[in-house]
Each structure stands twice: as C-alpha cells, then as structure tokens.
Amino acid sequence: MLACFVTRPPGSLGRLIVCDVPAGTLCKFRPQLISEIGGKGTLSCCRLAHKHSPRLLPYRVQARNRKSGAHLVPYPDWVLLLCQRSYEQAYCLPTKLKSLNYRKIKYGGLSQKVFSFGKSQLSGYQKAQRPLLGLLLCAAAVSSSLMRFCKQRSGTSALDECLADLPQGHLQRVCRIGVSGQMHGIMFWKAGQGCQWTERGTRPTFEPAEVSHLITWQDGHCSSDLLALLLPPRSHLSVATGFGCATIYWYMENSPGFLKPYNAAGTIQDYVVAMLCGQVRPRMSVHNAASWGYFNTTSKSWNADILEESGFPTHLLPEVVEPRELAGETCRRWHWIPEGAGVGAALGNFQCSVYSCMPESTDAVLNIGTSAQLSVPMPLGFEPSDSPDPLSPVACFPYFTSRYLAVAALLNGGNVLATFVGVLARWMAELGLEVSEAVFYPRMIRAALSQADTNLAICPTLFGERHTPERLASVTGIGASELSLSHVTRALCRGLVQNLHSMLATGRLEEAGVTRILASGSALTRNEVLRQEVEKVYPFPVVYGKDVDAAVGAALVLLNRK
Template sequence: MSPYILGIDVGTTSIKAVLLEKVSRAVVASQTLATAADVVDNSGIKAKEQQTSHIIDALNRCVCLLPRDKLENVSSIGLSGQMHGVLFWKAKSGCDWPDGECFTARDTSQLITWQDGRCSCDFLSSLPKPDSHLSVATGFGCATILWLMKNRPGFLEDFGVAGTIQDYVVSMLCGLDGCVMTPQNAASWGFFNTTSNQWNTEILRAAGFPTHLLPQCVPSGGLAGQTRSNWHGVPAGTPVGAALGDFQCSVYSCMRDQTDAVLNISTSAQLTYAMPADFKPQGSPQPASSISYFPYFEDSYLAVAASLNGGNVLASFVEMLKLWMKEFGVEEPSDLCLYEKLIGCALNQETSDLRVRPTILGERHNPMCLGQVTNISSANFSLGHVSRALCCGILDNMASMMPADLLQQAGVRRIVGSGSAIARNQVLRQEVERAFPLPVVYGQNADSAVGVAMVLCDRC
C-alpha cells in the first residue's frame, strides 16, 4: 500500500484532518469536526479564550474517523493551526496517554486566541519597540505574555512552556520537554527578527518578559521529532513536522505559480502574493501599513494584506436581521435561508450607490476605523441595495489595503479566489472581479490541512 501523509489543521472553530497519498498527491480521506471550545468572557477585558481539552478531544475524534488501514501506513504527520495565539503548559506533564493511542490535555492553560482583545492601544504603545519589520498587535503571543506579567503576575508561575496550540500538539505527540516553533509561528507572536531567525531576547528581558518561555526556533518545513506512541493506528516513531502557520499552508495548497495572488475570504480575509526570492524586509515596524511581509519557506516572504473583516461581517449582518425579527416577534428563518435571500436580492440589484464601509472589527493597521454607511437615500434602502453594498464594501476594503495596480506592478497575472465565503456567494465573486481587473480563477480552494501535507510531501 502506498504511504500516506497525515495533514492536520487546528483551526479557530474546527479541526480538519486529511490523508494525502504520497505518490499521487491525492487526498484520499478527509474529516472535519467543530471544536466547540470557546469560553464565554465575562471579564470585561475583551478576552478570547478556548478550552484546550475540548480542542484536543475534537482532534482525537477527528483523526479516529479516518480509515484505520490508511492511518497504519502514515509515513509522516504535518500540523498547521491558528497563528498568534498562546497556550501554556507544564514541562514533561502537558498530557496523559491513558490508553496508549490517545492523549488528553493536562496541566495546561486555556488557549488565548488570535482574536483576544485585552491588549489595548495604550498598552501596546507602552511596549518596547521590537527589532523586527513586523508590528505587534493584540492577540499576539508576546504581547499577551507581557499583559499577563503586568495584570496577572502570578499566572505564569504554574507553567514552564509556551507555544501555539499546534506547537503544543507537536510537543505532545513527540514527547518533547519543551516547545519548538517555526519562524512562521514565531513571527506571528511578535518580537521576532525573521532575517536572523532570532527572538528579541534582550529587548524582552529588559521589559521583564520571562524569556525561558520563548520556544526554540527550527526551520519551516523541517521535522520536530517522532511520535512517542501509536496514535489511532499511526505507528510510534513516525516523523512529525514542526508546526506551521495556517495562513502559509493555505497559500501553499493553492498558489500554483509565483505570478499568482491568492484572495481568501472566509471568517476574515487575506490577499497575498509571493515576493522575489532575494527580497528581505527592511526597517522597523510600520503599524499604519496595511501590508505586512510574512515568512514563507526557504527564507522567502509573502506580501500580505490581512483584513479582520470578511465573511464574519456578513454573519454579523445575518445575526442583526435575526435579532430584529425576534424583537418584532417574527419567526426566525435559518441562517442558510437568510443567506440565500440576501444573495438573491443582491443578484437582482446589479449595482448600488449606497456605500458601506464594513470594518466593524477595525483593522490591525487602523483599529479605530469602524464601520460606516453613507450616501443613504430613499431610493437605495432596499435589502438588495444593502446586501450588494455590503459585499462591495468588503472588496473595496480589501482593495484599499492592497490595490490592483500594486498587484500588477508586482507581476501578478491572475488571482486565485478561495474560501468558504467566496465559494457560496456569487455576489462576492462579482465584486472580486470588479475590484481587481485581473483574471480570477476559482475552485482551487485554500486548505491548510492539505497544504501542510503537501509541504511534507515536497520537503521531507
């Protein structure tokens, strides 16, 4: 039987696991499970946390659903996951293997996710300037740790290791005493120099940061170790890749050419293209810039416009409509029914002079830029106008962050459109083609679990 690569993405809301046949590079099995791990925040500090035990339980159940005979022929395991966030655990006791084939979380904190908002603008401005071309924002691991040092100084005393949730899974599978982290995830934490591949240790130490929590950096695309035990049929001793960023893996899964740009609209939205091989980011962070340069593979970089406002804006609009209906005492239709109605109305309204700025979550480069609706008249207040203007606004915001002429100057020849929001919304696809006068192709859906499996297939 041909060997398989097990690719896993530990996402914000779900776990996805795929089996990629190594020879044909075909996905032969796939499973997705919701984690249902969100913790209700009553603290008033805009915390966004998840139950680690729920995530690991969903991970085990998801992998267990894959065909056992194929799992027994897995030759390597790759993991990607949600970036920026931070999890803490105790060295040498971060999990149990109660039945020899399934590990459960133990002695860990809750996962503080990338969506965490506890680091205010005032707090971030009080932090030292990083030796990096990348800015630091709320939800970034190092910023969160510095916040905890100031506001919950005793919290970290119980833990000796820190990493992203995907780093934690790698450590538990391999039985590592500490945490290894690739530059992709390290850069997402802040205070990491991607040119030297070094943490800003001295800067952080001077700020009172517990530098013993900084993971050991290893190359993106390399191995972290081997499985310490059989895992749902995957043999002990199977090589495990060091965890990668979900964004980079999603791009890897669908960028077929260096002249492609990838536009992904799911919960949030990202537009990216590959920089030339000799590109090196220069200078200090530019917090007001809408474009960042993320480390990719083999010392290369992606130019990225990462918007916090994507499909979640449409979901918020649907929730608002449902709330209004509830307040009027009207029976609420399903989310699917509302989405279909909104799309249908927008398709019947080909254009609109109504203007919606959909940045209800702000943006990392401009957190105070909230949403607006302008140019309202008695003639453009229909559901079709509003729905069309909302979809248009999502793409206008994306184009303001990374304009079409910039893509053309960078040598981009086509845009690969992907993501769940684009896949199910024809109006968004129309607005993509209006905002970016380049050929747009669909159907090459970005998939982090497939991408991380492809990375191992190509590089290990």
C-alpha cells in the same frame, strides 16, 4: 500521493481522515466512504450537489446504500471511485457526465446525490496505478480546527478521537506527521513533565500533565495602555493582545506567580509536537515565532536583548527552526503510528491554507468568508523592515523557502452581509412579520443582480479595521431612487470589495507579478454580485472554487519536502 487531514463533523471534535490523491490529479476529497462500498459488481461514490459550496464542508454526511452503509463525500466537481472492498484501484471522474446514475437524498437542508457506476463506464478515465493506501509516505496533518476545542476539553483527547477512528493498517504506514494550528496563542508546561503516556486499550497515547490552560489569539487582557508601555520590537510585525509575548508580559504585570511553575512554552501545536518527540525544549517554526512578537524574521532570532532589558523570562522562548524542518521523531508508538516517525515543526494555519491552493508563485489567494483575506507572495529576496508600521493595512508573514506573504487581513467580509440580513429580519419582526434570515439572502442577491450600477456608496467597515479601528461604516450618495434593496445590496457588495482594494490595490499585485487570483470562501462563492465586483476591481483572471485547507497544506509541505 497519500494525505491525511482533519474534518469537523458538527457536535464532534473532528476526525483524522486518510485520503489518496492519484498522481496527476488536482482533486481533493473526503474519503469517509473508505468504510463500506456499495453492492456487488458496482462502484459507488457521491458528491455534494450544492453549487454554492466549492470547498470541503466542515461536516460529515451519511446515507444508506442498498446493501451497506456508505458515507457521502462532499466534493463539487469530481468524485472518487473505489473498486469494491479491496480498494486496490481508484478513479477520478467529472460529475458532469450525463451517463452517471444517481439518486437524490436530502440531508441538512442540502440536496445530495449518491452515484453508482458499472465498470464499463470507467473506460478512458484516469486510474491510480498503485494500490490505495499502499504508499510508503503518509503525512498526517493536525488541523487548526482541532485547536479551537481546547477551551472545552483536552486537545489531546480530540486527537485521540480522530486517531481512534483510523484503522490500524493505515496508521502503521505513517512515517511523517505534519502539524498546523492557530498562531499567536500560548500555553505553558513543565519540561519533561508535560504529559503522561498511557495505554488506551492497545493504543499508547499521551495525556496532559503539568500544563497550563491555552490562551488563544482572541485573548483581550492586554490593554492598549499596557501595549504602549512595551519596548518596540526589532521586527516588521507589531505586538498585539493575544500574541504569545504580550500574554507573558500581562502575566508578569498582573499574576507573576502563574509563570513560576513552568519552564517551557509554545503554541498548542508546538506542545503536541514536543510531547510526541519527547523534547525538553520545544522547537518552534518561524511561522509561530513571528506570530508571538519580538521575533526578527530576517535574522530568524528572538529580540533577546530587548526582552531581557524588561525582565522578560527568555528561558520560556522555544528554539526556532525553518518551517519545512522536522522537529524530531516520535519517541514511542502513538496509537498505531510507529516509533521513529518524523514529526514536522508545527506550522501556521494561515500559511498552510495558502499553500494548499497556490500552485504558482504568480497566484494571489482571495478568501471572503466571515472576514476576508487577500494574500500575495512577495518576490524571492524580499526583506521587510526592522520596525513595525502600525498604520499599514498590509502585513508580511514568513512563508516557505525564505519567502513572505503580503496579506491584507480584513475584519469586514461576510459578517457585514450577515449583519445586514439580521437587520432586515429584525425590521420585519418589528412589523409583525416573522421571516427566516435564510429567505432574505438569495432574494437580496437576485435583486442586486438586476441592478448593474448604483450611485449609492457604502463604506462597510462595521467592525473597523486593524490599521484604522476608529473608521466605522458610513453611507453617502443617498437619493430617493437609491433606497431599493437592489441598490443597497449592490452598494454593500461593491463597498466590501473596494475596502479590500484600498488595502491591497491592483498596482501592488502587478508589482508582485500576480497573473491570476484564486478565490474561495463561503461569502464569495454564494454571492454572484460579490464575484462581479471582484472582477470589476481586479483586472486578473479569477478562478473560483479553490479549496483552502490548512491541514491539507501541512500534509503537502511534508509530502513535498526534499
């Protein structure tokens, strides 16, 4: 299985990486070491030796082998071994083998290990039977992380930088391109004039031409007063500021001249697909259409009659296709990717993230990072209502194969813990003691682990929630014996999980047939107290360390396409 996905080293715009996953394994890895492999007669690989980081980290680590430069591959439980420079065989081994030789280095404050293996040590472990990179199918996924850079520079420049790092032979094998990106946002262009194809050395590429800037989901121009004036959609999903249709309404009201030059629109990932395929009218997946608002996911159609009644420029709405469909084929060679390669309709990054780690329909996926999300696949045949419920804490988003994901998307997660740590650091500074915030976090966790229970109750909604923005944080049950750091940290972690449970409770998961929870996210994996509280509240087996990566999901969607 050959997969491509984007990474983001610090200070750069990302790198498009090709990796080979041997059949039958569940590992994912970053094969940056497909550049130089170590000394003669040995196999070299490496892993991140940082136990609190079970997912692929968003930066690249480099180290030096004795005879050549080798990239370290951050990966928690497995390592990929490539046989010398021919890369004709690949092995996956558990890193817990006591016989492995390694040396430690320090990079970015984290301890890294560089492993070396003799061929005699590979006996009995799985070997990829086909030559590495010798497969006929390659799905290249454009990660949503790329899209965040478009405020700073052209998104296509970011893509070009990624593709320029890949060898010609890799790109010439590509026959399908999968794309995912942040939903809700919008950009405009002139159909047929959206880009200009140019030559960069020997690599053809396209550059934006008659296009607007990108308006992301974070856009806050649409006030609650403007949204209240809009006709209600015939959809189970509400319309909010930052949604594509709401943004168009704002321009109609405040700057109608802005829209006049353009006759095509889409998310930025839809733009990339349209340019690659040479489409006059973009083809948008159900994922992105639902994220714009005024789209009925049951009939899979725009609320054209409602929009036309208010004078909405419906000619800007893209054609909508199923998430697994190909939008078209590359209209010409792109870098070294051949003309005629299939291009999938751009997908939502959220759905692709879940797809990347959910092997069974009975799995729920929990991610607690800066914020928090708990996703549950709805039973086949489930259909949402035709009207939104703005007070519901759970939203249902279209997934794949006509199914939906019920999602509790919280605004409060690891950001609350980070705020608490920041408060402690500021208090110390006010007392004349300068202590790094990095010192507080592990000590907080250790203190809370010694405190199994507390009567202190914290409602941690510092940032409100989408369905109850006015409900902010509070503390109750304050007694003289509950003012220690251990009590407060335990109560804060418990409050975060209870807030999640209040939005998507155990009963709802049981109704959906959930049998286990796949958990990930930096706040969760670094915090044993938070993990304890999750296991107390949800009576399901919890599997930690599942990698969540939208780009990997987009690649897998096309790889698994029938």
